[in-house]
Amino acid sequence: MEPLPSSWYQAIFIRKSRRSFHPRRPEEDKIVRLEKLCREFRPFPVARAELVRKSPDEVFRGIVGGYGRITGASYYIAFLGPEGVPHVEEAVGYTGEGLILEATVLGLGTCWVSGFFRPAAVRAHLDLPEGERVFAVTPVGYAEREYTIKDRIYRGIAASGKRKRLDEIVSGDLAEPWQRTAVEAARLAPSASNRQPWRFAAAPGSLTVRTDGGKDVGRFPKRLDCGIAMMHVAVGAQEAGAPGRWTLLDAPDVARFDISA
Numbered sequence: 001m002e003p004l005p006s007s008w009y010q011a012i013f014i015r016k017s018r019r020s021f022h023p024r025r026p027e028e029d030k031i032v033r034l035e036k037l038c039r040e041f042r043p044f045p046v047a048r049a050e051l052v053r054k055s056p057d058e059v060f061r062g063i064v065g066g067y068g069r070i071t072g073a074s075y076y077i078a079f080l081g082p083e084g085v086p087h088v089e090e091a092v093g094y095t096g097e098g099l100i101l102e103a104t105v106l107g108l109g110t111c112w113v114s115g116f117f118r119p120a121a122v123r124a125h126l127d128l129p130e131g132e133r134v135f136a137v138t139p140v141g142y143a144e145r146e147y148t149i150k151d152r153i154y155r156g157i158a159a160s161g162k163r164k165r166l167d168e169i170v171s172g173d174l175a176e177p178w179q180r181t182a183v184e185a186a187r188l189a190p191s192a193s194n195r196q197p198w199r200f201a202a203a204p205g206s207l208t209v210r211t212d213g214g215k216d217v218g219r220f221p222k223r224l225d226c227g228i229a230m231m232h233v234a235v236g237a238q239e240a241g242a243p244g245r246w247t248l249l250d251a252p253d254v255a256r257f258d259i260s261a
């Protein structure tokens with residue numbers, strides 16, 4: 001696989017979901033850079049992302065039960081793939097998290113939203129082929145400098161700052177230093193309701209990602225969350241000097257990362 005930008009490693013530690021945005025529009029060069037990445041970053045060709053130069057307010061309007069209505073963003077990115085194709089969810093998560101980390105590097109705020117948005121409003125903005133599903137969106141813009149009261153409430157509901165301990169999510173020995181860097185990066189990944197549905201099995205030269213089992217509820221596929229964690233694994237491994245490649249696997253496994261020989 002192509003090397004990932006090394007700046008994405010720092011971004012893992014800075015990124016937080018942001019839901020309240022400032023009216024100031026991001027500079028044109030930043031948006032052009034994100035548009036270019038949307039076109040060119042296709043690590044799994046089945047998934048793609050498209051930046052929409054419109055406010056996402058319509059996309060979030062009237063959402064009942066949304067646990068963090070998003071307001072005021074300048075633009076948004078839609079994360080797309082064909083409906084019902086094997087491995088599309090993890091591919092969307094992996095690809096989308098690349099965009100999220102790049103936006104973070106550019107100083108822009110984001111928030112993965114896979115459940116509480118209106119796909120029909122996205123379709124009104126984009127000419128999508130039949131059978132292509134909008135798996136998720138993220139607002140893109142300058143977040144308000146401080147968390148608003150709304151932000152604090154929603155961060156509290158999802159306990160967004162908390163992450164599971166490594167011994168709760170890892171099996172096998174983290175015998176190789178890159179494995180620890182990779183799973184520590186993966187542990188910080190965002191997930192729907194911060195449920196962290198990923199598990200990692202370490203073996204010589206590899207890390208296998210699987211879900212914690214159980215069924216998906218609504219529009220919150222666990223394999224999408226696992227795809228996001230896969231991106232953090234790859235960025236962490238590369239940072240530790242151990243780039244590698246992914247093999248996609250069938251449920252309940254998601255994918256195995258093998259370091260390059």
Ligand SMILES: Cc1cc2nc3c(=O)[nH]c(=O)nc-3n(C[C@H](O)[C@H](O)[C@H](O)COP(=O)(O)O)c2cc1C
Nearest residue numbers: 016017068112113114116158160190191192193194
């Ligand atoms: C796939 C996915 C879907 C999400 N859906 C929503 C959503 O519908 N509404 C929302 O406010 N936040 C949503 N989130 C954001 C999570 O609540 C957030 O990532 C988690 O609480 C961890 O917080 P952090 O991103 O600040 O680290 C989603 C995150 C992911 C990864």
